[in-house]
Structure formats: C-alpha cells, structure tokens
Amino acid sequence: MQNHPVYTDNDPQSELSTLNLGPTHPATHGVFQNVLQLDGERIVSGVSTIGYIHRAFEKIAEHRPFYQITPLTDRLNYCSSPINNMGWHMTVEKLLNIQTPKRVDYLRVIVMELARIADHIICNGVLGVDTGAFTGFLYMMEHREAIYEIYEEVCGSRLTTNIGRIGGFERNFNSRAFDKLRAFLKNFPKTLKEFESLFNRNRIFVDRTRDVAAVSAETALSYSWTGPLLRAAGVDYDVRAMNPYSSYEDFDFEVPVGDNGDVYSRFLVRNEEMWQSLRIIEQALAKLDKEPSDIFHADVPEFYLPPKEEVYNNMEALIYHFKIVMGEIPTPTTEVYHSVEGANGELGFYLVNDGGRSPYRLHFRRPSFINYQMYAPMSRGMLLSDAIINMSSLNVIAGELDA
Amino acid sequence: MAKIPNEQLIKAIADKFDTSVTVIGEPYELLTVETGRETIIDLLSFLKTDPELKFTFLTDITGIHYPEQEKPIGIIYHLHSLTTNTRIRIKVFLEGTDVHIPTATVLWDGANWMERETYDFFGVIFDGHPDLRRILNVDDMTAFPMRKEFPLEDPNRVDKKDFYFGR
Numbered sequence: 407m408q409n410h411p412v413y414t415d416n417d418p419q420s421e422l423s424t425l426n427l428g429p430t431h432p433a434t435h436g437v438f439q440n441v442l443q444l445d446g447e448r449i450v451s452g453v454s455t456i457g458y459i460h461r462a463f464e465k466i467a468e469h470r471p472f473y474q475i476t477p478l479t480d481r482l483n484y485c486s487s488p489i490n491n492m493g494w495h496m497t498v499e500k501l502l503n504i505q506t507p508k509r510v511d512y513l514r515v516i517v518m519e520l521a522r523i524a525d526h527i528i529c530n531g532v533l534g535v536d537t538g539a540f541t542g543f544l545y546m547m548e549h550r551e552a553i554y555e556i557y558e559e560v561c562g563s564r565l566t567t568n569i570g571r572i573g574g575f576e577r578n579f580n581s582r583a584f585d586k587l588r589a590f591l592k593n594f595p596k597t598l599k600e601f602e603s604l605f606n607r608n609r610i611f612v613d614r615t616r617d618v619a620a621v622s623a624e625t626a627l628s629y630s631w632t633g634p635l636l637r638a639a640g641v642d643y644d645v646r647a648m649n650p651y652s653s654y655e656d657f658d659f660e661v662p663v664g665d666n667g668d669v670y671s672r673f674l675v676r677n678e679e680m681w682q683s684l685r686i687i688e689q690a691l692a693k694l695d696k697e698p699s700d701i702f703h704a705d706v707p708e709f710y711l712p713p714k715e716e717v718y719n720n721m722e723a724l725i726y727h728f729k730i731v732m733g734e735i736p737t738p739t740t741e742v743y744h745s746v747e748g749a750n751g752e753l754g755f756y757l758v759n760d761g762g763r764s765p766y767r768l769h770f771r772r773p774s775f776i777n778y779q780m781y782a783p784m785s786r787g788m789l790l791s792d793a794i795i796n797m798s799s800l801n802v803i804a805g806e807l808d809a
Numbered sequence: 810m811a812k813i814p815n816e817q818l819i820k821a822i823a824d825k826f827d828t829s830v831t832v833i834g835e836p837y838e839l840l841t842v843e844t845g846r847e848t849i850i851d852l853l854s855f856l857k858t859d860p861e862l863k864f865t866f867l868t869d870i871t872g873i874h875y876p877e878q879e880k881p882i883g884i885i886y887h888l889h890s891l892t893t894n895t896r897i898r899i900k901v902f903l904e905g906t907d908v909h910i911p912t913a914t915v916l917w918d919g920a921n922w923m924e925r926e927t928y929d930f931f932g933v934i935f936d937g938h939p940d941l942r943r944i945l946n947v948d949d950m951t952a953f954p955m956r957k958e959f960p961l962e963d964p965n966r967v968d969k970k971d972f973y974f975g976r
Contacts, residue, residue, distance in 0.1 A: 457945035464930075465954060469961050500837060627891075630867050630919030641891070643866075648894050740836045743887060743898070745868075754869060756887070769871040771887075779922040808945055 422450055425790075429458050434797060435532060436804030440782065447790050452782040456775075460808040467768040471733055472498050473572055473711065475768070480566035482772060483806040485528050486521035486749040487567045488557070493746035496651055497755040498572045498709075501742045506704045509697035510574040511653035512690045516587070517560065517569060518652070518746075519683040519690075523594075524553045525749030526634075526676040529801040533673055534605060536798045537614045542601050549597055552590045559583035573710035574703025584691075591688060595681075602677055612670060619784055619796040621667035629780045632773050633751025635800065638675045639667030645747040652746075656693065657686050669799040708735050733763025750774050750801055774806035813862065813895040815840045821862060825855055833900070841898040846910045849886075849901050853916055856888055856897065864888040864897060870913065870923035872931035874956045881905045882931055886913070903933065912938040930955035 428439035437458035443450040463478045470478070479490035492514050499506065506514075527550045531543035554564040559582050561569040570576065605611050621631075626639040636643055644661040646654045662678035664671025703710050707726045716723035729735050739761040745754035754771030777800055785793045818840055822830050830844045830852060844852050856864040868887040875881050880902035888897050901910060912935040913920040924935045925944040932953035935941055943950065952959055962969065 457943075457947075460945040462954065465959075465961055625918075627866060628918045630917065630923075643891055648891075741841075741898075742837050743839060743896070752868070754887075756869065756871060756885070758873060767873045769869070771869045775922065775926075776919060779919065783918075 421445070429455075434794075436802065436807075438778075438797075438802065438804065438807070440785075442785070442790070442793075444790065449785045449788050449790060449793055452785045452793075454778070454782045456778070457808050459804050463809045464768055464770065467765055469764060471731075471763045472709075472765070473730070475765075476570075477566065477568050479770075480568055481805050482770060482809060483525070483748060483750060483753075483774065483803045484565060485803055486525035487565065488517045488521040488569045489746060489748050490753065491567060491569050492518055492652065493744065493748070493753050493755060495570050495572050496746065497742060497744040497757055499704075500744050501740070501757060501759060502572075502706075502709060502737060504573055504704055504706050504709065506574060506652075507697075507701050508653060508656075509694065509699075509701045510703060512693050512697065513575060513579060513702065514570070514652045515654065515657070516687050516690045517557075519686050520553045520556060520587075520590075522749050523680050523683050524550050525801070526680050529749075529799070530601075530673055530676050533615075533669070533795065533798045534611070536795050537611055539604070539608070539611065542604050545597050546601055549590065549594045552586065552593070556583055556586045556590065559586060571703065571710055573706045576711075577713075578700065578702040587687070587691070591684065591691075595684060598677070598680055598684075605673070606677075614792075614795060615670040615673060615799075616668060617666070618669045618792045619667075619788065619799070621780075621784065623667070625780075626667060630776050631751065631780070633748065633777070634672055634675045634679060635667070635751065635777055637662065638664035638671035640665060645745050645752050649745070651744070657689050659686050669795055672799045735763075737761055737763075745771065748773055748806075750803065750806065751777060770809055772806045772809055774800075774802045775809070778802045778807055811893065813890070813893050818862070818895070818897065821859070822852070822855075826852060839896050839898055841900065843900045843902070846901050846903065849899070850911050850913070850915065852899065853886065853888070853913055857916055862890060862895075863892050864890045864895075866891050867913070867917040867919055867923075868896070870920060870927055872927045872933055872955065874931060876957045878902070879904070882908055882933060884910060884927060884931075884933055908932055909934045909936050911936050914938055929953075932956070 423444050425442045425444050427442055428434050429437050439455040440452050442452045467475050467478060476491050476494055479494045480487040482490050527546045531546040534542040557567050558564055560579055561567050621639050623639045623641050626636050640663050642661045642663050647661050659682045662675050664675050711730055712723035712727055717727045737759055739759060741758040743754060743756045745752045751773030753773055756769040757765050758767040760766040815835055819832055826848060829848045830842050833843045834841050856862055866889040868889045871885050873883040873885060882903045882905060884901045886899040910933060912924060922944060924938055925941060927933050928941055929943045929946050930953060
C-alpha cells in the first residue's frame with residue numbers, strides 16, 4: 407500500500423475545511439478529483455487524483471496491428487480526435503518512410519485545423535459559461551455542429567472519428583464535404599467576431615479572468631507546458647511552425663502569444679488561433695485546386711488497406727489485404743518519436759518497433775496529462791471560484807489525461 | 810538558430826563524459842545515447858545548463874521493458890532544445906532487482922507526474938521524488954502492468970475462454 411496524502415485536518419482547533427471537488431462535478435467537465443483544504447473561500451492546499459477513466463491504451467496498443475491503433479487515439483482528446491488520428495498515421499508513415507502526396511497533406515491540414523477550431527470552441531465557450539455567460543457558448547456550438555457534419559461527410563462519424571488510414575484517407579472527399587466546408591468558412595467568422603466582441607472587453611469577464619492564475623514563461627517551461635497555455639505565457643513554441651509536418655511549411659500563418667499566461671491571455675490566444683486556423687484552411691482549399699483531384703492516399707499497397715470491391719475482384723488487392731491483416735509485411739526494427747500540435751499542445755507518439763505487426767512499446771505524450779500537474783500547486787492561495795475558471799482554461803480533457 | 814548537428818552534440822557530450830555516455834544510434838536523425846543511473850542527473854543537468862546546447866525543455870519521461878535483457882527495465886528521456894530546435898533521447902537501463910534511479914524533479918517540476926507514471930507502470934523507484942505514488946492505476950494494485958509478463962486480459966476471467974470461440 408502506498409502512503410495516502412492526508413485528506414482530513416485532524417487538528418480540532420483548525421478552522422480549515424476540506425472540500426472534495428469531484429470526481430464528477432458539473433464544474434469540472436470530466437472525471438477529476440481534487441481534494442482541497444479551504445480557509446473560507448481561499449484554497450490552502452490541494453491534491454489532484456486522476457486515473458478514473460484510465461483504459462490502458464498503451465498496453466492494448468502492444469497487442470494491436472498499427473492500423474487498429476487509430477481508434478484508440480480517437481479516445482485520447484475526444485474533442486479533436488482527427489488530430490490524434492493524423493498524428494498516429496504520420497508516426498507510422500515516418501517509421502515506414504512513406505511519402506504522402508501533397509493533396510493528402512493539404513486534406514489532412516484542413517481536417518486537423520477544423521479539429522483545432524472545434525476544440526477551441528468548446529474550451530472558450532465553456533470558459534464563458536463558467537464565468538456566467540451562457541450565450542456565447544450556444545452561438546459557438548452551432549459551428550461545432552457544422553464541423554462535425556464535415557467530418558461525417560469525410561469519414562462517416564462525428565466524435566471519435568477514426569479519420570484516414572496509414573498513407574492517406576480511406577476515401578476521397580465528396581463534393582458535399584467541400585460545400586459544407588465553404589459554408590462553414592463563410593458563416594463561422596461572423597460568429598467568432600461576435601463572440602470576441604461579447605467577451606474581449608466585457609467588464610465582468612475581464613475582471614474574472616485578468617491576472618487569474620498567471621504563469622511565468624519559466625514556470626510554464628519547467629512544467630513542460632505546451633500549446634496555447636505555453637504560448638499564453640509568452641513562448642512561441644508551436645510544433646506546426648518549428649517542426650512542420652504534413653506540409654505545414656507551405657502555409658502562411660502566425661503563432662499568437664500572450665503576455666503573462668493568465669486565463670485571459672489563454673482565452674485570447676485560443677481565439678486568435680481559430681482565426682489562424684481559418685486562414686490555413688482557406689489557403690489549403692486554394693492549394694487543392696492545383697492538385698489532381700483523384701489522389702487521396704499514397705501509393706503504398708503493402709500498408710494501405712485496399713477498398714473492399716478491389717479485394718473481391720482483384721487478386722493483387724486480395725493478396726495485399728491478406729498480408730496486411732495477417733501482419734506478414736516486415737517493418738523496420740527501430741524507434742521513432744513524432745509529435746503534432748494537438749489542440750492542447752505537443753501530442754507526441756513514441757513508438758518502439760521490433761519488426762512485428764504491432765508496436766513493441768507505444769507511449770503517448772499527452773499534453774493534458776503534463777499540463778494538468780501544475781493545477782494543484784498553482785491553486786494554492788487562489789479563490790475557489792478562480793480555481794474553477796483556471797481548470798476550464800487549462801482545457802484538460804479526461805480522455806487525454808488518463809489514456 | 811539552426812539545429813545542432815549530431816556530430817557536434819556527440820563531441821560535446823564525449824568531451825564532458827568520456828565513456829560513461831555511449832551513443833546507441835540516430836534513428837530518424839534523433840540522437841539516442843545511453844548512460845548509467847550514476848551519471849544520468851549530471852548528464853541531464855549538463856544538457857540543460859550548457860550555454861550552447863540549452864536542452865531546457867523536458868518533453869517526456871517513459872519506460873520500457875525487455876524481459877530477455879540483462880538489464881530489463883529502461884527509462885527513456887526526451888529532451889528538446891527550443892532555441893536550436895534539437896531533440897535528444899537518453900536511455901538508462903536498470904537491473905530487474907534494483908530498479909532505483911535518481912529523480913529528475915530536481916531539474917524540472919514537470920518530471921513529477923511523468924516519473925509517477927513510469928513508477929506506476931514499470932515499478933521504477935525514483936529516489937528523491939517528492940510524492941512517488943501510483944497515478945493512473947488504483948493504489949492497492951500490486952503489479953506493474955506495462956511489464957511484459959503482465960497479461961493484457963485478466964487470466965482469471967471465465968467468460969473468454971478460447972474453447973468458446975473454437976480456438
């Protein structure tokens with residue numbers, strides 16, 4: 407047995423009270439538990455307990471072929487599953503030295519940026535709800551629905567998407583997907599602008615968020631923070647800009663940074679990232695016009711599962727299908743680390759391969775897990791209501807936290 | 810600044826640590842070195858504070874288990890130099906009966922939960938860690954589930970016997 411932290415205050419003279427915030431609580435947007443010692447409304451100390459939805463993905467992944475690990479990655483950050491899916495495909499492609507065509511890269515960029523917008527919509531919308539403004543959330547959610555409809559056209563599912571395959575996509579984007587994408591690009595900026603004018607200079611909102619949970623760049627780096635949280639503290643580290651993957655080097659976009667890492671800076675950084683994502687999607691659409699419209703996967707028959715009608719009618723496709731499913735294609739014995747800019751930060755995949763059909767070891771560097779560990783230390787001395795807002799703006803997704 | 814070439818990195822480490830740090834490869838251009846637990850903190854703090862290398866960012870700590878090896882338990886550190894955009898991977902292997910290694914929380918606060926996770930899944934004891942408890946699994950678990958001898962499914966289950974599936 408391990409030594410448990412002392413939850414209760416046994417000193418009869420003490421006036422501190424113990425509060426169990428969670429495991430499930432409407433204010434925590436997921437299954438987290440924080441045991442807080444309170445002096446009135448001020449937090450004296452806190453202990454975070456996580457792991458309530460731990461599903462042993464790393465263990466399961468050691469027993470699954472590469473192409474069956476994609477659905478596991480869906481369930482990490484389920485607010486932006488496509489980024490996880492693409493990150494995993496790109497890790498395997500890096501392992502196997504597969505070059506994807508430009509059109510695949512651009513399509514992936516579109517899907518990933520849509521996912522980033524969907525994730526930031528939730529985070530910033532909910533931040534508004536937690537400060538008492540429900541309206542913005544409802545207006546923004548309409549557009550998350552529009553994004554999910556685009557996913558639906560691309561892959562058939564909405565939340566846990568399983569988009570794409572190793573080497574590209576399972577099918578080409580249909581015309582409805584592009585129509586819906588154009589409609590989204592037309593409608594969303596208006597709402598985002600409205601959303602910003604509702605909050606950015608709103609006296610109540612600014613008073614609630616400005617200078618709350620401010621984090622210096624040094625502290626953020628020491629805690630290995632990444633993503634919007636680190637950028638809000640003033641460090642311009644973005645994997646898309648620093649180690650471009652999926653042809654991000656072809657796009658013109660800015661990496662917004664904040665000043666003092668408080669909740670308000672994080673809010674502004676996320677809003678600006680949505681504008682930048684829209685910019686990237688528009689550029690990607692323009693670039694797609696110059697690419698041959700029938701290419702949606704790389705020419706790697708030994709790793710890309712062929713379509714079913716091919717399997718039934720074409721001997722070569724049948725052979726490849728059999729070889730892929732039975733895991734008879736040799737893979738290099740090596741290790742690879744690949745990271746993508748997830749909605750919450752650097753999402754890394756560390757894959758150790760022994761030449762078999764499934765990884766010898768797969769580790770997910772999950773930004774939520776690493777970002778959340780500062781929550782209890784940083785809550786010390788904070789008001790309970792500020793700690794709630796701080797949790798919203800950390801955007802901890804329970805699935806990514808617990809893997 | 811541009812990426813530090815791996816040769817320069819190898820030389821900087823060799824100048825300082827002589828033979829106690831060995832290069833074990835450069836898969837996908839990511840320099841991978843191995844060291845023992847005696848030098849790991851010295852190596853990490855050298856990489857972090859050296860004015861030219863500046864590996865100030867701890868990307869990840871994780872573990873790995875090779876049951877057939879003489880030293881079966883591995884701890885893997887990924888560092889990132891944000892100013893030069895260079896990454897490095899460091900491995901330390903430990904014997905199965907003596908899984909102690911000094912903690913990296915003295916250098917990075919963020920190492921705290923990464924080491925707790927590695928302890929939770931591989932049973933590595935990080936000496937000097939401020940709060941080495943299980944983090945994702947239940948507290949009263951006795952096994953270290955990411956070790957290879959731990960089965961994926963509970964062997965005591967009766968509803969998934971092979972003969973029900975004709976195997």
